[in-house]
Amino acid sequence: MGGYQMLVRGEIMRGRYRNSFSAAPGGVKPEAFVPGKITQVKYTLPDVAHTFKKGHKLMIQIQSSWFPLADRNPQKFVDIYHCNDSDFQKATIKIHHDAVNASKIVLPVLK
Secondary structure: OOOOOOOOOOOOOOHHHOOOOOOOOOOOOOOOOOOOOOOOOOOOOOOOOOOOOOOOOOOOOOOOOOOOOOOOOOOOOOOOOOOOHHHOOOOOOOOOOOOOOOOOOOOOOOO
16 A cells, blocks of 8 residues: 555635634634735644554645635635635745744644
């Protein structure tokens, strides 16, 4: 089974809700990303009990679209349910990792 890949966890979190899922009065409203500005995004995946054996490798994918499993992402801060074909554009995602902007993945280990 060399090269076999298995999805262990797949979740969708819209970046506009990175600070709050609330849009209620008094809640934090959805926020657009500012192009070219480094923005911290913290996200915790729901727990999953999975055994990684010796020799297993872990692959992390961060993407801005998972169509057709989720609706298309126009890559713009628009109402995705009422946008036009002209609203869709290309996007580039950058994961920063330096002394000031260190990215990390915390992987709890149970024994």
